[in-house]
Amino acid sequence: MRLFAKFFLCATLVISISLLVSGYLLIITSYRNAISREVERALMQYQYDKFIMQANLITNAENFDVPQLTLGRLASELSGLTGFFDDEKELLYSDLPSQTDLSILDDISDNSHIYQFQTFGDESYIYVGGKLTQNDITLHLLIATDISSVIAGRQQMAQSFVRVYFSTLLISMAVIMVLSALITKPLKRMNAIAAAIARGRYNIRLPIKGSDEIGKLSDSFNRMADAIEDNINELEENARQKEDFVANFAHELKTPLTSVIGYADMLYQKDLTTEQVKDAAWYILSEGLRLEALSLKLMDLIVLNRRDFLFEEVSTEELFTYLAGGLKPVLNERKVSLHLKIQPAYVLIEHDLLKTLLLNLIDNSIKAKCKHIEIIGKQNGNRYNISVADNGKGIPASELNRITEAFYMVDKSRSRKQRNAGLGLALAARIAEIHGGVLTFKSEEGTGTIAKFDLAFKGDIDDE
Numbered sequence: 134m135r136l137f138a139k140f141f142l143c144a145t146l147v148i149s150i151s152l153l154v155s156g157y158l159l160i161i162t163s164y165r166n167a168i169s170r171e172v173e174r175a176l177m178q179y180q181y182d183k184f185i186m187q188a189n190l191i192t193n194a195e196n197f198d199v200p201q202l203t204l205g206r207l208a209s210e211l212s213g214l215t216g217f218f219d220d221e222k223e224l225l226y227s228d229l230p231s232q233t234d235l236s237i238l239d240d241i242s243d244n245s246h247i248y249q250f251q252t253f254g255d256e257s258y259i260y261v262g263g264k265l266t267q268n269d270i271t272l273h274l275l276i277a278t279d280i281s282s283v284i285a286g287r288q289q290m291a292q293s294f295v296r297v298y299f300s301t302l303l304i305s306m307a308v309i310m311v312l313s314a315l316i317t318k319p320l321k322r323m324n325a326i327a328a329a330i331a332r333g334r335y336n337i338r339l340p341i342k343g344s345d346e347i348g349k350l351s352d353s354f355n356r357m358a359d360a361i362e363d364n365i366n367e368l369e370e371n372a373r374q375k376e377d378f379v380a381n382f383a384h385e386l387k388t389p390l391t392s393v394i395g396y397a398d399m400l401y402q403k404d405l406t407t408e409q410v411k412d413a414a415w416y417i418l419s420e421g422l423r424l425e426a427l428s429l430k431l432m433d434l435i436v437l438n439r440r441d442f443l444f445e446e447v448s449t450e451e452l453f454t455y456l457a458g459g460l461k462p463v464l465n466e467r468k469v470s471l472h473l474k475i476q477p478a479y480v481l482i483e484h485d486l487l488k489t490l491l492l493n494l495i496d497n498s499i500k501a502k503c504k505h506i507e508i509i510g511k512q513n514g515n516r517y518n519i520s521v522a523d524n525g526k527g528i529p530a531s532e533l534n535r536i537t538e539a540f541y542m543v544d545k546s547r548s549r550k551q552r553n554a555g556l557g558l559a560l561a562a563r564i565a566e567i568h569g570g571v572l573t574f575k576s577e578e579g580t581g582t583i584a585k586f587d588l589a590f591k592g593d594i595d596d597e
Contacts, residue, residue, distance in 0.1 A: 136317050136320060137313050137314065137317045140309075140313045140316065140317065141306075141309055141310060141313045144309045144312075144313070145302075145305070145306055145309055148302065148305045148309070149302055152298050152301060152302065153298070156294040156297075156298060159294070160287065160290050160291055160294060163287075163290060164283070164286075164287045164290075167283045167286065167287075168280070168283060171259055171278065171280045171283055172248060172259060174278070175213075175248060175259045175261050175276075175278040176246075176248065176261060178212050178213065178261075178276070178278065179246060179261040179263065179274075179276050181212075182211040182212060182213075182215075182274070182276055183263065183265060183274060185207075185210055185211060186207060186211070186265055186267075186272070186274060187265065187267050189207050189210070190265075190267040190268055190270055191267060191268060204217045204225055204226035205226055208226060208228060211276065212276075212278075213276045213277055213278045213279070214228050214229050214230070214258075214276070214277040214278075214279075215227070215228060215229070215274070215275070215276050215277075216228070216229045216233070216274075216275040216276075216277075217272055217273070217274060217275075218238060218272065218273035218275065219271070219272065219273070220271040220272075220273075222235075222238045222239075222273055225272070227275075229275065229277050230253055230256070230258070230277065232251075232253045233251065233260070233275075233277070234251055235275075237249045237260055237262050237275065238262060238273055238275065240262075241262050241263060241264055241273060242264070243264055245263070246261060246262060246263030246264075247261070247262055247263070248260060248261045248262075249262075250280075251277075252284075255281060256279065256281050257279070257280050257281050257283070257284045258277040258278060258279055258280065259277070259278045259280055260275060260276070260277050261275075261276050261278070262274065262275040262276075316347075319339075319342075319347045319350075319351065320347075322339065323339060323350075323351070323354055326338070326339055326354075326358075327354075330358055330361065335358070335361060335362040335365055336362065337358070338355045338358060339351040339354055339355055341355070389420040389424055389459065389492075390420075390424075391462060391463045391466070392416060392417075392420050392459045392460065392461070392462050392463060393416075393417050393420050393421065394462070395461070395462020395463065395465070395466065396413040396414075396416050396417050396462060397413075397417060398462075399413055399462070400413050400414070412458075416458060416459055419455075419459070420459060442483040442486065442567065443483065444481045444482060444483055445481070445482070445483075445484065446479050446480070446481055447479065447480060447481075447482050447484060448477070448478075448479055449475050449476070449477060449478050449479070449480060449510050449517065450475055450477050452482075452484075452487070452488075453473050453475045453508060453510065454473075456488060456491055456492075457471055457473060460492075460495065463499070464499075467499050468504070469498075469499055469503060469504055469505070469506060470504065470505050470506070471495075471506050471507075471508070472505070472506070472507045472508070473507075473508050474507065474508070474509045474510070474511075475508070475509075475510040476510055476511040476512055478510075478512055478517055478590070479590065480517050480588040480589065480590060481568075481588070481589050481590065482568060482588060483564075483567070483568070486564045486567065486568075487564065487568065487588075489560070489561075489564060490560075490561045490564040490565060490572075490586075491508075491519075491521070493558060493560065493561040494521040494561060494584045495521065497558065497582075498521065498523035498525055498582070500525075501523060501525025501526050501527070501581075501582065502525050502526055503523035503524050503525030503526075503581065504524060505523065505524050506521065506522070506523045507521075507522045507523075508520070508521050508522075509522070513587070515589070515590055516570075516587040516588065516589065516590070517587060517588045517589070517590065518585065518586075518587045519585070519586055519587065519588065520583055520584065520585045521583070521584045521585075522581060522582070522583040522584075523581050523582055524580070524581040525581050525582060526578065526579065527576045527577050527578040527579055527580055527581055527582055528574065528576040528578070528582055529578055530576075530578075533574055533576055536558050536574060537558045537559055537561070537562040537572065558572075565586040568586075568588055568589070569587075569588070569589050570586040570587045570588060571586065572584065572585070572586045573585050573586070
């Protein structure tokens, strides 16, 4: 059963029972009060009539030879219907209803009077009886007072209550229905929003109106939805980071594997001198070890967001000479020339990550169909500036400020053909940031692109 129906039925039942109980108590209380007033009035009237009878007996004691005539005359002076009985409780005179139950006389004592209710059809009476002794004359006096109007009044009150009860109940049911709809409306809205959240719309929230229980429940619901959205976002972010890692790692495998394959092919197909064989084998070994270390560092960088990498002091000449040697098969295959203008210095770097940064920049230059790449490194104060320039197709000015966004690709069709995920430059920008620098680009369509970043000398890098 719906909450609306439960609330409506329960409220209607409570009001119905309350009205019935209240009406019953009101009618019973009113009736009892009316009866009490009639009894009190009947007893007072009896005392008054008894006093009149005593006075008449004193005055007319010598004329009491024919009791019926005397008592008939005296009864006319009394209120209500009257019955006179002798000491043996034999009837002397009566204008009481013929159905009167005279057993009431058996309960009359010398020093008290009694009253009793008797009903005959639609007529109801209060009978008050007592014993009267005056001038050696003993009488039993019985007076009946008609209270049919009180009984009729109770019945009229009951009928009026029935009309009022059903009218009030109908009005109450209409009001309860409206209130039920108003009270359950926020719960219906909450149910609809909960269903929407279950369908994946995690950003929907309940409007909070007031500080009552519904308002507090809405606030708790919204905080629960916030927690769910945060957890979902966290799960999505974790999934995205894992996808980033796979995409980046696959992207980073391409250049070193090309070098490994190139040198392996050289060893397989050409007759090389012992020195050339050693050089090729060394490059293959170095690239294999670098790939092993790189996989773990990319995991730390992308999935775990680590920044506490171990930096070491490295000679710029050795760094770029090694880089050029590893790229030789790739550059020869693409017929691209690489020129180095490196000012000798020692910089603090994470070797594998920095090489990943440079390889990404060179890889993007190659993909831009350049024929010439120039790497320039020079000291500038307490920083070491590095720039990678090419004469490729360039980048549109409108795209330049977005190329380091994850998954953003300037040439979508080319990237799809080359199975690029659009993560290389985003990763490069993060590596530059880890080294305390900022990766910037300057490009002109049809002319080429220059990528720049800087490194710290020993002792100058921030502890991040």
